[in-house]
Amino acid sequence: MNKHSFSFGTIIMVVLFGLSSCEKPFMDGDPDYNHRENFEYLWNEVDQKYSYFDVKNINWGEVYTEYSPRVNTNMTNEAFFNLMFEMLGTLRDGHVNLRSSFNVSRYNISYDAPENYNGRLLEDYYLEPNELNHFDLAEHSYITGPLKHQLFPVNGHLIGYIQYGSFSYPISDYDIDYTLNRMRPTTGLIIDVRQNGGGAITNIFQMINRLTEEKHYLYGTVIKDGPEHDAFGELMKVYNDPEGSIKYTKPVVIITNRNCYSATTFFAAALKAYQNVTQIGDTTGGGAGAPHGGQMPNGWYYRFSVTRSGYPNGDTLYDFETGVPPDVYVNMDPSDEENGHDTMIDTAITLLISQSKK
Known part of the structure; x- marks a missing residue:
């Protein structure tokens, strides 16, 4: 990577657009679209744009192999959401979310640690x-x-x-x-x-x-x-x-x-x-x-x-x-x-x- 110095203001405007708040609002929407199409879309978006595969030793191809056979076009929206919730959870990242009109996926990194606060x-x-x-x-x-x-x-x-x-x-x-x-x-x-x-x-x-x-x-x-x-x-x-x-x-x-x-x-x-x-x-x-995201074909919003x-x-x-x-x-x-x-x-x-x- 080439090295270059930037002012903090530039970093804020260009890089950390997603960290102005730890929770960003999403738009609602969950029309009944093909689950296979949506699975492929979300998996590919993460594959091409997520930034921490090597740091966390995540083999995203193996994740595809595990979750792709579980996608069923007859499953309910809730069941498909829960499956995508589980798949995104393999990233172990609190800045990864999926939002529908009925639920929001999230990952809590502190589950495995003492609270250390009273x-x-x-x-x-x-x-x-x-x-x-x-x-x-x-x-x-x-x-x-x-x-x-x-x-x-x-x-x-x-x-x-x-x-x-x-x-x-x-x-x-x-x-x-x-x-x-x-x-x-x-x-x-x-x-x-x-x-x-x-x-x-x-x-x-x-x-x-x-x-x-x-x-x-x-x-x-x-x-x-x-x-x-x-x-x-x-x-x-x-x-x-x-x-x-x-x-x-x-x-x-x-x-x-x-x-x-x-x-x-x-x-x-x-x-x-x-x-x-x-x-x-x-x-x-x-x-x-810094999280950034978009919208799946079925209207659900994601970020990572x-x-x-x-x-x-x-x-x-x-x-x-x-x-x-x-x-x-x-x-x-x-x-x-x-x-x-x-x-x-x-x-x-x-x-x-x-x-x-x-």
Whole structure:
């Protein structure tokens, strides 16, 4: 592939057209068309345009061999939909959907992983002042735009905490200025994006741009541009823009779990370039391919990933479609949870305090 640098705006307009939201609306329609024709159409569309066969070690020809004999022209629309639902599930991709007027296919990557999150525990024992809380909190947590934030006093240190629940909600300049200004006296900062299923990829940069004074090559993206499985266009590089009057360049820990998907995976991948940021928790859920789609002859709508992205890893790019691995693996310990402790937050606090002593 030829390499070329593009502005982030160009990437958004040209490449990530399908990631402006993790769920795109579909049109309805399911007239009674020939199931064989529709099967062949959908299989061929995926065969020529899907971007991750080799990364996921998927033999799409074998999928055809398995599912083609099961197509019966006498089967109901519901039965045919379920068969196509099952076939698309072999792609193991949350950006793959099929929609009729009566159902929507989807794939949940987090089925095979621990949840690693307890919202009630977080509220009772960490974020709000009460008799259960582990800290002598000065006040209730703040909610500034989409950001919930708190200050944890721990053994003479002040640890900042920011929770960003969904990248579907933008952060204004005021939101980030106010929040980071509140974090000025802290030793280190926790950014908790567990359960953040993604949203608008543009929104990750409002946070990313404030965590460094330098410009970094964050990741590269290529678009599928031919019917062969290895046919991709030029590599387009994405950089941060270290802007804003208020920045936070002290140690930062981001906490992730498998429910971090799509734009949140890009968030974790981009921060691999920052020396002051450590990712802990579990591998993100992936979702690095921008989805694009169309309409089958019977009126059903489909979408699937048509791009690939990777972050710099030495002289190569680490493809993060299957998730961004943490620097430190941590799972919620059931015994900790029973005693009101979030193992991941406690680990983040310990790590930040230890980094402050170096």
